[in-house]
Structures are given as structure tokens and as C-alpha cells.
Amino acid sequence: MNFTKAAEIELPAAFDAHVHLRDGEMSQLVTPTIRHGGVNQVYVMPNLVPPVTTVKQCLEYRDRLRAIEPNVDYLMSLYLHETITPGTIREAKKAGITGVKSYPAGVTTNSSSGVVDYATFYPVFSEMEKVDMILNLHGEVPSTPAHSHTSSAKDATAITILNAEPAFLPTLLTLHSKFPKLRIILEHCSTAVALETVRKCGPTVAGTITAHHLSLIIDDWAGDPFAFCKPVAKTPEDRDALLRAVVRSQGRFFLGTDSAPHASTKKRGEDKIAAGVFTQPNAVALVLDALQVGIERGVLKEGDVTKEVLEGFLGGWGRAFYGVKEGKGETIVLRRSAGKVVNVLKKDGVSVEVVPFRRGEVTWGVEWK
Template identity: 50%
Template sequence: MSASTDTIAVPSPADFHVHLRQGELAQLVTKHPNLKPPVTNTEQALLYRAQLHAIDPSVEYLMTLYLSPELTPDEIRKAAQAGIVGVKSYPRGVTTNSEGGIESYEAYYPVFAAMEEVGMVLNLHGEVPSAVATNTCVLNAEPAFLPHLRKLHAQFPKLRIVLEHATTRAAVECVKSLGPTVACTITAHHLSLTVDDWAGQAWHFCKPVAKYPDDRAALQEVVKEGHPRFFLGSDSAPHPYESKAAAAPTTACAAGVYTSPILLPLVAHLLESFGALDKLEGFVSGHGRAFYGRRVKEGGERIVLRRASRKVVAIEGYGAGTTHVVPFWAGKEIGWEIEEEPSK
């Protein structure tokens, strides 16, 4: 990163966890860098990648498969040869479109062994389902998941694992303790929000939910530390306006916030707020690329951020009808913006 008083140049920024949707909504949100049905085999992943390239060919899309009973070790080897980089795991019922999520990791040990063999990454949504019997709910679902992470790492020490969208101090400390094959993504919104921000505010509701002030502080601290195994994964998840603003007593608000349209300026704004602006390049480019083995191309694109205080976007957001989406931070001031023409 090169920096002056008013500009920051970031080489080849990367988002290592983003939802780009399908159909008409994908047409709207892909250029702003949970599918249903999920992508469960190589052919589906390659078709989806081709659809995304047709919308915006300037992006390198790193494709993942959904961990499901249909996934076999042979399919893992086939996917790796086709350039698919990972497998995504959701426990059943913990977030949007996770009805087909898994209930037992042991059943997938042959798949994980094949992934370890071919160098694919296991991306974990690190929560357990809420249950009265275990006194588990959205506020402690992540710490309750961490024994599964430790067990998987012990069983497959060479398997690269990413604990996605960490929200707690317990998760940060766990990942730090597990060594070079275990990494962690952090979202922009979790660097900003706590429980008070989403309780009663549908637009800030996501899974995993933001936790306590000390948990947010832990996320900020590890970013400020510049720890090489913690990097940006926005988990940007656009939902139509009606899904977020549901008013019917029987209708649940959709879980997810949409940060893609303002992601880099927002991350710079937030890192500057807690004294970590000098760690921006590592957090949004270097650390994640190193873990995934994706080098910054010599002479590749640099995104230039320019200091500017302005309104992010009108409250009405983007699109209309079933593709009407409202981004995180709508109507709020932000301290940075992307220059219109990226420098080379």
C-alpha cells in the first residue's frame, strides 16, 4: 500500500467471502462486488462462474462447492483439476438457505481427506444450531462451534480451513492458536456493529449476529495487529427490500447485510477509526491471497481510494421491485471513496 494524506493505492483487492446471487438479482449486484439451489458439483460451479463472467469479466471468481451428501472424494479431485478452490460448509438451519446443511462432520472425513490431498480449502460457517436442550442461541452459537474446528484441524492438520465471518474474541483466540493451515475472515460490518445495533434494526441483522463490544474489540485488535491469517471476507449478502423489512408477524427478517457497493471505502473508514489504516493492504489483499495461493499479478490493477466525506447512497438503495436492495451504511457519512479510474 502506498499512502499520502489524501490517497491510498491498494493492489488487487480481494473479497474472500461474498454472495453474488443468481438471475436478475445477480445482474444488479455482481458489478458491485446463498444460492438456491446450492452448487454441489463441478459442472454447476463452472456454469455459475461462466454466468458471473458474462456479467463482469474483470473479476477473478474463486468458486466453491457446497458440502452435501452428493459430494464425493472423486468429485473433489475433479473439481480441483477444474480450478475450483474450496468447499463451503453450513450446519443445518443456522443461516439463510442452510436447510441442506450438514449435521455430522465425521460423515465427510473421506471428502476432507481428498481435499487435504489436492489442496482445496474448507470454508466453515462456524455456528451450531440453536437448541433449548444445550442452551444455545445466536449469541453463543459461534463459541459452541469451536470444538468442531479444533477437532477437524487435529484430524486433518494439513487441510487448509477458513473460519468465516468471526464475531467473537473466542473465535479469534482459537484461530490464532491453531497454526498456519487455519485462517479466518472478518467482515466490514462486524468491525462496526454490536448487539445494540441489530436488536430491533432489521437492516443490521445478519448471521452470525454481531456480538458484544469486547468481541468487536477483538476483531479490531487482530486487524490492527496485522495478523497474516485474518483477512477480509465481506459476507455481503443482498436481500430484496421486502425480505429485510418484513412486517408480518409470521415473517422472519432475512439474515444478511449488503456491503459490496461501498466495501473498500467502508473498510478504510473503519480501519482508520481504530488506528489500523496502515494495515489496509494486508487485510484486503495480501493476507487472503497468500493463504489461498493467489499472487498479485505484476502490473495488475490498483484501486485508488481518495479521502472524501460524503453521503454513501440515498436510503432508497439500488434496483426496483423484486431486485430492490438497500446497502449497509445507507445515508451515513464515509471518509473515503474510490477514484473513478483505477490506476495501473
């Protein structure tokens, strides 16, 4: 396959290993866009308000999503919370829940109920290791409070959104060391050092990479609220390391878009900008666009982007790590420059509107075969 010259590419339907579908009106708006993006299987994040912390809540949430769009396979997760016990894990495993998502307290949207001390959850992680459930890590530590001042060389390095991910990586290594058989995913890797840390771990550790981190750097989100997410996009060198990881990871990294919709009023016009980039309607197309630009800039070679790589990163490698199959055998056909990102996602009868990433731009079109 000559990727840069291909007018169309046929691939298996994609698996998106990290999506935010929200609830209520927002869910009604965004859940139907999963298939628009070329995806028929998703791993759903539990950071609703209140967070999804019980098996009953989780199964009821899945039922609501199925009612909106029945032609998607929803893998579900619980929110790591002080009320989660080893007993909860056993119950969740029996109910078919896939994993548990950990948010450090306060680092991103709806994470105020998150983790302060990971050691307190060691019994939970031990049970997850026994029953073979996945631990998904939002790999950042909270920023140092603005009113806190380091006053000597002995003080710890202040944490900002730019070094919050590297500062978390020792926690990943500790968890992997203590629970070597526990399947762990470092979500939405945004730095070269995060990629290298995952590679240093055993095969039970993997990482997800978003579509937007493959194209963004600091300068992009600094002036555009619709490109602002957590973790923030970093340096050009980090972006290029992510591109290379897509084609050279041998299955250690796979797609997790972290598509995170926010009402347009939350992205502009309020005191603080909500963290989240909405890519769901164009998930696969945006990855292909980023790889194309990577080749044009010389970061990747034409031969790097093979059909095997695309099938792996967009679905096969994630499904293998999660231990799931794509049961329907569906395929998608992507046609170059045949799609366009809408300026605003809206729906009759729904009051909320969302502005997608790269609004108004031409991209690949997706057709289900």
C-alpha cells in the same frame, strides 16, 4: 503514512474472500458493484437455491457471473452436501474450483441442506487435504429449538445466536487435529474467542473478518434489520478484538465481507427478517471507516494502521492463504469523504432492490487507476 490525516490512499485492488452474489435478477443487480467497492477478485459462496453441489453447476455459475462483470476474477466453491464424494473433490480440483463451503444445517440463509454430522464427511476432507483444496467453515451450531427446555444441570447449555459461534469452535479444533494439512478458514469471525482459537491452530488455519463486524455490536442490529446478519454482531469487547486482529494478525485474518444481499422486502415487511448485510459497493471504504473510528475510540493507535497492514488485510494476506495472485496489477485510490452509500441499490430492468449497510452515509470514494 499518517492514516487519520491522509486525504487519499493508493492501494492494490482488494481481494474479498467471502461474497454472496446470488443468481438471476439479484446477481444482475449486485455483481457489478464488486468493482465499485475497490475489489477485483472474489471468493464466491455456493448457497444458491438449489445449492451448487456439482462441478458442472459451479462452472456454469461462474460463466453467468463473468457474463455480468468480466473484469472480476471469480474463485468458486462447492456446497458441502451429502452428494459430495472424494471423486467430486478430484473432479473439482482439476476444473480449477478453489474450495468447499460448509454450512451447519439451518443456521443461516439457504443452509437447509447443510451439515448435520461432520464425521460423515471425513473421507471428503481427507481428499481435500490430499489435493489441496480449502474448507470454508460457517462457524456456528444451530440454536436450541424454542420448545426445548433444559431441566437439569446435566443438560447441555442452550444454544442461541449469541453463543452459536463459541459452541462451534471445538469442531474447528477437531477438524484441524484430524486433518492438519487441510487449509481451513473460519469465516466471518465475530468473537474474541474465535480469534484466539484460530491463533491456537497451525498455519493451515485462518479466519476472515467482515467490514460490518468491525463496527457493529448487539444494540445496532437489535433495532435495525439492515444490520442483522449471521453470525450476529456481539459485544463491544468482541468488536474491538476484531479491530485489533486486523492490524496485529500477521496474516492470520483477512477480509471476507460476507456481503449478503436480500431484497428490501425480505428485510422488512415479512414475518421473519432475512439474515445478511449488504456491503459490496463500499467494501474497502467501510473497513477504513471502522479503523478510523477504532483509532478515535483509543482501541487502535495511529501507528497501527500502516500501508502494509491495509495492503495485507485487504488483499495480500488472503491471496497468500488461497495461493492466488492478482493478475492485472490494478490499483485503487481512496479519497476521504468523497463517496456516499446509496439509499437503495436499483437498476433499470431489474425488479429487485437492495438496501445497503449504512445507507445514505458519507464514506471513502474509490477510483480505479
